[in-house]
Amino acid sequence: MNIVEILEKHxxxxxxxxxxxxxxxxxxxxxxxDTSFSLADSFxxxxxxxxxxxxxxxxxxxxxIYSYLAIWCCGAIAVPLDFMLTxxxxxxxxxxxxxxVLIAKPKANLSxxxxxxxxxxxxxxxxxxxxxxxFISFExxxxxxxxxPPRPLTQDKDYAVIFYTSGTTGRPKGVLLNYRQLGAPPQSxxxxxxxxxxxxxxxxxxxxxxxxxxxxxxxxLVYGLTVVLxxxxxxxxxxxxxxxxxxxxxxxVPSMYYAxxxxxxxxxxxxxxxxxxxxxxxxxxxxxxxxxxxxxxKAHLLNGWGLTETNAPxxxxxxxxxxxxxxxxxxxxxxxxxxxxxxxxxxxxxxxxLPVGEIGEIVVKSWVVTDGYYNDPGLTAQAIRNGWFHTGDxxxxxxxxxxxxxxxxxxxxxxxxxxxxxxxxxxxxxxHPDISEAAVIGVPDKLRGEVPKxxxxxxxxxxxxxxxxxxxxxxxxxHFKIPHYFEFVSSLPKNRSGKIDKDLLRPKE
Numbered sequence: 001m002n003i004v005e006i007l008e009k010h011x012x013x014x015x016x017x018x019x020x021x022x023x024x025x026x027x028x029x030x031x032x033x034d035t036s037f038s039l040a041d042s043f044x045x046x047x048x049x050x051x052x053x054x055x056x057x058x059x060x061x062x063x064x065i066y067s068y069l070a071i072w073c074c075g076a077i078a079v080p081l082d083f084m085l086t087x088x089x090x091x092x093x094x095x096x097x098x099x100x101v102l103i104a105k106p107k108a109n110l111s112x113x114x115x116x117x118x119x120x121x122x123x124x125x126x127x128x129x130x131x132x133x134x135f136i137s138f139e140x141x142x143x144x145x146x147x148x149p150p151r152p153l154t155q156d157k158d159y160a161v162i163f164y165t166s167g168t169t170g171r172p173k174g175v176l177l178n179y180r181q182l183g184a185p186p187q188s189x190x191x192x193x194x195x196x197x198x199x200x201x202x203x204x205x206x207x208x209x210x211x212x213x214x215x216x217x218x219x220x221l222v223y224g225l226t227v228v229l230x231x232x233x234x235x236x237x238x239x240x241x242x243x244x245x246x247x248x249x250x251x252x253v254p255s256m257y258y259a260x261x262x263x264x265x266x267x268x269x270x271x272x273x274x275x276x277x278x279x280x281x282x283x284x285x286x287x288x289x290x291x292x293x294x295x296x297x298k299a300h301l302l303n304g305w306g307l308t309e310t311n312a313p314x315x316x317x318x319x320x321x322x323x324x325x326x327x328x329x330x331x332x333x334x335x336x337x338x339x340x341x342x343x344x345x346x347x348x349x350x351x352x353x354l355p356v357g358e359i360g361e362i363v364v365k366s367w368v369v370t371d372g373y374y375n376d377p378g379l380t381a382q383a384i385r386n387g388w389f390h391t392g393d394x395x396x397x398x399x400x401x402x403x404x405x406x407x408x409x410x411x412x413x414x415x416x417x418x419x420x421x422x423x424x425x426x427x428x429x430x431x432h433p434d435i436s437e438a439a440v441i442g443v444p445d446k447l448r449g450e451v452p453k454x455x456x457x458x459x460x461x462x463x464x465x466x467x468x469x470x471x472x473x474x475x476x477x478x479h480f481k482i483p484h485y486f487e488f489v490s491s492l493p494k495n496r497s498g499k500i501d502k503d504l505l506r507p508k509e
Contacts, residue, residue: 001160001182003072004149006221007033019220021245022062022229029224032069038145039070039138045145046124046136048101050075050152053121053162055099056209057081057090060231063128063138064208065217067103072160072179075152079162079174082209082496087111093164094119096172096375103138106130156180162374163211163308174374175308184311184368185215186222191331192302192316193249193276196223200275203241203250205233210497211308212251212280233498235259239269251278251304253498255437257292262436262459267295274299276319280312286324287431303327305405307391309383310334311368315403326402334366338397339388351385354396359406362395363388394421411502413442413450420481422502425452428476432469434462439492439500440483443507454483455505457492464488 007029010019015030048054054071056078058064064080071078079097081090087110094102098121105128106112112125112135128138154160160182162174190196196219204227206213220227228245230237233256241247257279260266274296279289293301300319305327306312315336317328330336338360339351354360369389372380383390394406411422422440429438437457442450458464466486473482495501 001179001218001222002154003069003182003221004152007036007069007073008149010221010224014224017224018226019224020062020065020227020229023231027062032065034147035066035142036069036073037147037149038142039066040073040150041145041148042141043070043074043076043101044150046101048074048076050154050158052076052101053079053097053099054101054103055079055081055094055097057083057085057102057104058128058208059083059105060204060208060213060229061105061128062229063103066142068208068214068217072154072182073150073152075154075158077159077162079164080209080214081164082207084496087114091115091118093172093174094122097162097164097174100124101126103128106132154179161214165308173376173379175370176372176374177311177370181311181368181370182218183222185211185313186218188313188316188331188368189215189219190223192304192313192318192328193300194319196225197248198224200225200248201228201245202226203228203230203238203245203247205230205238205250205252205256207497211312212253212497215251215312233259235263236265239263239266239271242274243270246273248273248275249277250274251280254279254288255492255494255498255500257288258437261288261291269295271296272298276300276302278302278304278313278316280304280306286427289324305393305403307393309370309389310364310366310391311370314364314368317402321402323402326398326404328403329401330364330366330403334364334368336397336403337363337365337388338395339363339390351388351390356397356399359394359396361409362391362393362403362405364391365389413452415445415451415480416448418480420452422452425454425473425477425481425483428473428481429454429456429469431476432472434459434464437492437500439502439505441502441506443485445484451484452481453485453487455487455489455492457489 010029011033017029018026019029019032020027054076056067068078079099101124103126116122126136126138157178159176160179161177165173204216216227228241302317304313304316306314315328315330338354340354340360365388392409396404407421407423413420425440426438429435436459439455440452443453445451493501493504
């Protein structure tokens with residue numbers, strides 16, 4: 001994916017068309033090109049060259065977009081980091097990535113001076129929307145740069161991004177994506193949604209530090225559509241933006257749908273402009289999605305699945321399909337199978353393909369799949385065997401080739417030898433009219449080994465008791481799948497991409 005050529009094409013063909021709208025202010029395609037080229041020129045003067053790593057530590061601002069584009073215009077590697085990372089997590093990722101430059105917004109409990117001391121490869125810190133003696137200003141970089149077309153001379157297999165799928169002080173896991181793979185999500189979206197229109201306006205409330213957020217930028221570039229950008233997801237503001245900007249499409253994670261449906265004023269918003277919307281990122285509740293769809297019946301409601309490593313979207317429900325319980329089928333250039341490990345150890349595990357309907361690990365093979373993890377050949381060899389990427393997700397395929405997600409490997413509970421999948425219990429709980437969110441985990445039990453425990457968020461603090469929930473669940477689940485314990489909570493912990501963080505709910509070993 002040649003970023004320079006794409007920016008030039010839009011700036012010359014439709015210079016006054018709006019590319020981004022942020023806080024009511026439009027950014028036109030010509031402005032997007034000139035600012036990105038100017039920033040790239042300043043980066044080059046700093047010594048940034050092909051293959052260098054440049055980290056981004058910002059909120060969801062337009063500066064994040066400019067940073068991505070300028071880095072790629074230099075042929076360098078972007079290292080997007082979530083703005084919620086702590087200083088220790090930041091040091092861990094920056095050191096592991098050998099980042100040469102950091103683009104950051106100062107904030108409390110973050111010492112930029114300490115970062116430079118603790119990260120040996122870090123030469124420069126560029127400060128955004130602030131100033132500090134001894135550091136370079138982002139705004140000055142743009143002002144002093146020359147907006148001339150760069151010539152990065154990148155190859156398809158050169159790396160463009162290192163995504164850290166979890167900010168950690170332990171063992172960072174950096175997913176590598178190359179310049180050819182930058183074009184994979186737009187190509188998949190084109191196939192799955194039958195193309196974008198020139199008048200399409202997308203609404204982005206996902207962080208740019210995650211693949212879901214980056215896909216908005218990629219589609220903006222490839223198809224020339226307009227993106228309305230939100231700094232953070234606020235349910236009421238999200239719906240106002242749909243109504244006010246006549247949004248035609250968006251993709252969000254399931255917990256965002258639940259948050260929207262909880263709003264008392266949800267039914268008052270005009271959602272008629274929506275053409276399609278997609279849910280990605282976690283096992284979903286078909287009931288919640290159907291309730292959302294009632295208020296925009298003309299729009300296509302698509303379900304999808306994919307990982308950062310598989311350069312999502314990997315599979316998406318076909319337009320018009322009624323199988324909302326399924327996440328759909330892969331694009332023609334992606335192969336998806338269900339495998340079962342049949343013994344062996346590490347890279348020598350013997351994998352067996354399972355027949356239709358049987359549950360096993362979802363594996364993916366395609367040019368869109370990551371080459372592996374940065375500076376971690378052991379983890380790469382464990383995940384990619386014989387060309388198949390082993391996702392760690394459990395699922396099954398039906399006779400038509402549609403994929404059904406059952407859960408993660410660690411979301412499997414063994415109750416007296418019987419297998420219970422946490423997402424299946426969560427889906428049953430979501431059918432209850434008084435439940436807005438639910439999360440299920442396995443907890444130790446002396447008699448049965450493990451039993452399910454449910455964390456439940458009730459709508460409007462409506463009264464509810466364990467016995468009535470158990471009675472309700474008997475209509476939907478076998479007796480051994482019904483939670484033995486219920487805990488009523490005001491909210492569920494979320495990770496940085498908006499998904500429920502079950503690791504914070506699981507008992508500490």
